[in-house]
Amino acid sequence: MDILDRQQEGPIVYMNRTHTPSFWTKFIELRETDRLQHLKKMVEVRHESGQAEEEQTGWSWRELLNSFFGIKITGDGYKGTRKSPDSYNLYNRSPDFRNNYGWSIALDGSDYSALKHSGIGVYLVNLTAGSMMAPHLNPTATEYGIVLRGTGRIQIVFPNGTSAMDAKVTEGDVFWVPRYLAFCQIASRAGPFEFFGFTTSAHKNRPQFLVGANSLLHALHGPELAAAFGTTEERIKRVLDGQREAVILPSPVATPTGRREEMMILETMEEEEMIMGF
Template sequence: MGTYTLRYKSCWWVVAALLLCIGCRTSLSTRWPQYPHDHALPSIPALIGQMVAEPLHVLDKQLQLKPLFSEDGQAVSGYDGGRQEEEHEREREHEHERHQKEEEEHEHHHHHEKTQRQESFVLEKPIKVIKTEAGELRMLPQAGINSELVRQRLGLGFLSLEPKALLIPQYIDADCLFLVHEGRGQLSWVEEGDVQEVDVEEGDVFEIESGTVFYMLNQDEGQRLSIFSIYDTATVFNDQMFHSFFVAGGQKPKTILSGFDEDVLATVFKAHADEVGDMLSSQTQGPIIYFSGRNESKRGDAAGLGLGKSLTDMLDRYIGLPTDSGKKPYNLFKEKADFGNDYGSTTTIHGKDFKLLKALNKGVFLVRLKAGAVLAPHWNPRATEIALVTKGEGETQIVYPNGSAAATQRVSEGSVFFVPQNFPMCQIASQSGSFEFMGFTTSSRPNRPQFLAGSNSVLKGIEAEVLASSFNIPVEHLQHFLHLQPEAVILPGQPTKPNLDTII
């Protein structure tokens, strides 16, 4: 009985194998290329012999069957084996996704660090918002690195007036602090119905309040008048750059009077409609025009501004003659330096020096470095610093809080750079000549800069044992290191290396 059962089972196994081979003829043709479709099938003994000779797992792979046996030889269910294989495949996919995500995060982190290292603190070039033959006004755009100033609700402007040029009467919707860095001129504004005026020159600092009508004239016959301005844009509508509202003008620029019905204007001014039409259409030269000359017998006469007799009569009724307001600009260049040595000087003006600065919560500064000199590494605890390079060229270095270099950038005359509050920085003059920059700070209080190097280093105020342990160096080495530099604030740079070819 046992022999019969064994033979019976063996026979069925052979028959099943043969049927499997016939049913998978395409797979067999692929597996055994020596037996193409147009040839007869191999004999059963040959077929069985070749099947037995082949490893079972290879045959399974060719026939794309699930494994029937585990690696340790234990029988498993075909369906269970399929599920295990699927689970292994999912685990491999998850592992691949995890590695890919880690690589992407690493690449993003690397890109972020690279971006930080390459970040620019030199502001983008200003755009021209007014341009005529007589001058131009450029404003800082609100995109890119400049957006940091926008976030602080600050705007920067650069006004240039050619000799004998006039910026026509207007008011703006932002408090303005301006600093004259070239030329001289005259600023006039309307206060309580009277025209006030002051003469301004290089180094003068003055303020125009939001909504105050003002105009500016370059009286010089041979030099351009250049003004660097900072604006507090907190009150500006729709978070834009400040707006100019021209109270005088015509077709170009349009005066704000043009927005009213001419009949209403004729009524409120008690003028004829023709006079109103003439007033609103005569000016076509733009916001900055060449000035034709004042009538000295009546300096408030608007005819000298080229605005027409009708407007002259109207303005005379409401404005009148210029008077002395008692307000005077404060001259940065004439102020005594806060610090000076053989390598340069620094000068600052704060609210305690000039009341207008206290009202605007702004400060003004000037730095002059001789060739190769270094304004020692330091930070400003109270304000962001915005600087315009007015002479020479040099380098500014800024450091992130994590100790990595935020920027090392070359700057030259006309460049504008800023340093955020509390960010460590230093400036280095070129070896080829002096380097000067001036600008504004965002606080009217004294900055009290904290210097890292020099005889006044803040590090010297820390207990030697504490500082030495923090650096993990001997106290003696630390004290020697901190006392190597005898100078303060502005330090000598590296001496120029001698040219050995010229030494005899």
Template sequence: MVSTMGARAASAILALLLLSSWSLMAVMAYQGRSGMEGRGKRDEEEAPGSPEGRGLFILSRSKKVLKTDSGEVRLVMGYRYRGNPSPMHIGFITMEPNTLYIPQYIDASLILFVRTGEAKVGYIHKNKLVEKRLKSGHINAIPAGSSFYVVNSGKSERLHIICSIDTLESIEYGAFPQSFYIGGGVLPRSVLSGFDASTLSAALNVSSDQLEMIMKSQRGGPIIRLNSEAADQPDYLSSIKKLQERMTQEEEIDSDDDDEAKQEELDDLWTWRCLLNSLLGKGDCRVQRKRGLVHSPESYNLYDTKPSYQNDYGYSIAIDKHDYSALRHSNLGVYLVNLEAGAMLSPHVNPTATEYGIVLRGSGTIQVAFPNGTAAMNAEVSEGDVFWIPRYFPFCQIASNGAPLEFFGFTTSARKNRPQFLVGASSLLHSMRGPELAAAFGVSEEQLERLVKAQREAVILPTSPHRGMEENGKEKRKADQVLVMKRGLFA
């Protein structure tokens, strides 16, 4: 009898183990099918970069990568999901008046957006120095590996730049970008310092004393002041000037000489001379030498652009590679949305790109839905917040009742983005209304028709029903009104 009871107990334990195993396999299988939707509230609260449960799609993990008396650079890390690196980080550059972010190149592509202030940006394009003077609203692309510098050319205003950091070409995909400083000294060290002194002296054709003078003068950090009030700055600029004078002693090339190697060597020498001239305020390189004229993509000002879509409740602007050719290389899009107080950017889906956004002013709410129809996030946002929306995930932005909400950002595709709006006069519900959609909702066609046609606005909607009724009472809109969406984000 004891033996029988033992056998029964063993059988029961075995059955429980099998049941537990099957249950675990079922849960794992469901999670594998459902992806992020199966993660639920736990991940929303524990998501990296989302402390205190602000929301799965709010990027809060930031790092101050440099700070000097003249400015600072802060990076916001993109979200890392299931071990996959983020394709993009967001950078914030702040510079005091009359300061320089010294020449460097980094292992990532950048798109600079001037939030406030004025900047002079110099960068190498086709082995020539190009200079752009940027004002508030301007965007400018800098390819990975292209040497560049930034000057706050304003006399009294701080310069604030927001930039995308595309990690596709980084040394370590998804990691923070690595700076390689061309200029420098003791702090930061120039990449030239990594070579043996005798090798560098021979390469530059200067004495060891001349080399030491220029390589050990700069101690102010990556962002330095350009005016004469900085105690250690004159020595640095003096050293640069002496090297610049040395480089101007180039040999004359016979006009009949077609030797391309010599011409390329001279062009490279001219490029460095031009870079130093620019830092010393010697004027535009393109004026100094006609051979140096390079046709580079012009900068693009978002604030001077006609909205892609606009109505009484706000407007949106979207820029793709057809509007700004420099976006072809980076394969990124740029957008700007302004919602009036209490207005909503209708629930929609981006079928071709992931979206990153930065709140420029105002406050509001961002709502995101999981594929299984549950709420993924309902988070309040305000100025300075950074968010991201994965491709295919439905979402909407709502401005608070107190003030407009303005946000700017990037999409991970330079192609024309055609979001699918789920609600509104130009939505999927409106286009697909019929017996099939009515059956899917379990209602009659008449009921579906009333539901879909109740909202007369498109894309940017009022959230107050009374406000919408008042507007409809003032001016009755034609039922067959055609909404013209010219291009870009809402094309």
């Protein structure tokens, strides 16, 4: 938290820390007409983003019904149009990713032709007890999920870092994650956590992971990343190299120990899980 809270600036920060004016200081220094124009752009971008998300979601539901179930939405309701395509058994497909803590499968239009017409992708994830799908975001699609077995938690955060949802889910529950919002799925210690779902794009989703050995932060490692967090390169490197696993991360008891920092992190995670009832 110390690293994440150090930088209080917006998307553009000063490399020279001798003078770092606050956002509101810079905003007040603008001319009145420029301030109004800036606020107008912020409102328009927010409005357009919301409209695009609504249109994309509505279109995906219509195409899903049409392509998978032979149902077409008309002004009079639902109407059958054609025979459904052949089924596809996800359990017969080898996982796209697997380690000691779980596996995941993602299906898109290049794997199953019916998805090209529906405009959606399908996925299946299985996490071992206490494991977590590393925090990540979807750059191209909204994600919908259905819990098939087990219990776990779904955590989602807004782009500004505040919590959008932190909920316990169990078999039969449905959840959804808007595009661009960071999130993770965590299995309870009671047993495996398995969920299935779809994304609103038939192209490869290519989720961007925020932590782990394949974190996108590794590609940005350097003085620029350190300046963005308001800390040193050495400290950023220790943080990035702290997690050796990728995509699916182990529970605290399965994580290698040995360093004082790691032990402190594990103790904190265990305390939080006890508070949440896991």
